[in-house]
Amino acid sequence: MSTEPYSSRGPRSPRPPRGAKPAGPPRTGDRRPPRDDKSRETRGRDDRGHKDRRDDRGHDREQRPEKLPLSPTLLRQRVLDVLPTDPLPVIVVKAPSPHPWIYRKRLGSIGSNARHGDLVELQLIDGSHFGHGLFNPRAELSVRMLTRGDEFPTGQWWADRVQTAVDVRRKFLNLDKDASAYRLVHAEADGLPGVTIDKLGSIASLEAFSPGMYQRAEAIAKLAAQAAGCDHWIVRPGPATLEQEGFEGESFASPDCPPKTTIEEFGTKFEIDLRTAHKTGFFCDQRENRRRLAQWTQGKSVLDICCYTGGFGVQAMRLGKAAEVTGVDLDENAIKSARRNAQINKLDMRFVQADVFHYLRDMAATGRTFDIVVCDPPKFIRHRDERDAGRRKYYDLNRLASAVVAPGGLLLTCTCSGLMPADDFVRTVATAIPADRRASLLARTGAAADHPVALGCLDTEYLHAAWVRMGDPVT
Incomplete structure (x- = not known):
């Protein structure tokens, strides 16, 4: 999710909302040290195989205005158990819609006691009740809806939402039979906008994208861990929260939370180092695509571009019996983890730390081709004003990647940029493929x-x- 730029204003004094319960003692559990400047710039999916602050030609990307972070005193953990009788700040919605996001331009008057992350009561212009949400005065996306009408988000409401989300994965989708890592809570899709939670073996890993969810992250993580049968939990702020939401929080975890955990996916083991991993720690979203790819890899050569910790490549060799696999990524820690994942699965794989654009050019220059090329790059479009530049990057990367696919081979190319519609992405891929190659789209997945x-x-x-089949060159 991305929002329009907003003007940065200094933080207000940490005055609690009228009627709210005290925030309580400082957060418990092990706290991780603050990230240094370098790790802040490169965390998240944005450094899987590509330099974060430069484009593929080495030019500096347009710098967005720097935001001053919200005072840490305004990010203290809050309780979930608010009562319907507790007075809340009132915000008027002048342009209501069924969407769970309310942008600043749709708001009318805002109660003077409304503070960062507050649970607020939403009313229409005529004074009728509209619902409840979490407020962030520093973002264009100012309110994330929790409830509508007379429903009130009590502590039991939060517990029920989390339990329902977990039950969908464990009882309806029956994911435990195939994997010990999967998403437990997926933000708006589970009625909890601004937060995602993954089950990583015995650890519930939470990522918070808004100050309101970050302030409640410990309580939510505990609910998720209990519902999913996890022994530990960890909380991380999402990437670009300073730029998009105006806050920057620390990671913290339950007491004795291990720094590493090992999960299984269709019998394949992956070790996750929570100290260096991006986002929640593991990209569970590609699980089914990794298994699907293995159907085509037996006896084939595979190139895994932006391989991160080796997910596609490891599954291509272990599940799919690929003859050879090469993984490429710019991130040194990711390459170390990828090698470790190949090792624990007793696989002979090759990993290269390199900028993928340069690597692909080198392969094309030497005439090297692969039967299957996987291209799962970073999020090139994080904001609306990056759409044109991001589209050009996807074009450039897919033009280079398609050039090293052997005749009759497969190109699996992906985008995790939510601001790029699926049709737009496919058109970009289609135009990127050289005119002298016959190509056909076999499938689209998500x-x-x-x-x-x-x-x-x-x-x-x-x-x-x-999923693109690259045919023979046109003669």
Whole structure:
């Protein structure tokens, strides 16, 4: 999800909302040290195989205005158990819609006691009740809806939402039989906008994208861990929260939460180092696409571009019996993890730390081709004003990737940029393929079923994968 730029204003004094319960003692559990400047710039999916602050030609990307972070005193953890009788700040919605996001331009008057992350009561212009949401005065996306009408988000409401989301994965989708890592809570699709939670073996890993959810992250993580049978939990702020939401929080975890965990996916083991991993720690959204790819890899050569910790490549060799696999990524820590994942599965794979654009040019220059090329790059479009530049990057990368697919081979190319519609992505891929190559689209896929799309918020569909067969050159 991305929002329009907003003007940065200094934080207000940490005055609690009228009638709210005290925030309580400082957060418990092990706290991780603050990230240094370098890790802040490169965290998330944005450094899988590509330099974060430069484009593929080495030019500096347009710099967005720097935001001053919200005071840490305004990010203290809050309780979930608010009562319907507790007075709340009131915000008037002058342009209501069924969408769970309310942008600032749709708001009327805002109660003077409304603060960052507050649970607020939403009213229409005529004074009628509209619902409840979490407020962020520093973002254009100012309110994320929780309830509508007379429903009130009590502590039991939160517990029920989390339990329902977990039951969908464990009882309806029956994911435990195939994997020990999957998404437990998927933001708007589970009625909890601004937060995602993954089950990573015995750890519930939470990522918060808004100050309101970050302030309630510990309580939510505990609910998810209990519902999913996890022994530990960890909380991380989402990428670009300073730029988009105006806050920057620390990661923290339950006492004795291990720094590493090992999960299984269709019998394949993956070790996750929570100290260096991106986002929640593992990209569960590509689980079904990794298994599907294995159907075509037996005896084939595979190139995994932006391989991160080796998910596609490892599954191509272990499940799909590929003859050879090469993984390429710019991130040194990702390459180390990928090698470790190949090792624990007793696989002989090759990994290269390199900028993928340069690597693909080198392969094309030497005439090297692969039977299957997987291209799962970083999010090139994080904001609306990056659409044109991001589209050019996807074009350039797919032009280079398609050039190293052997005749009759397969190109699996993906985008995780939610601001790029699926049709737009496919058209970009189609135009990127050289005119002297016959190509056909075999299938389109997206995220696994544990990452559902909210039908009331189609913006939540973010992952698109195109399966392209590259035919013989046109003569």
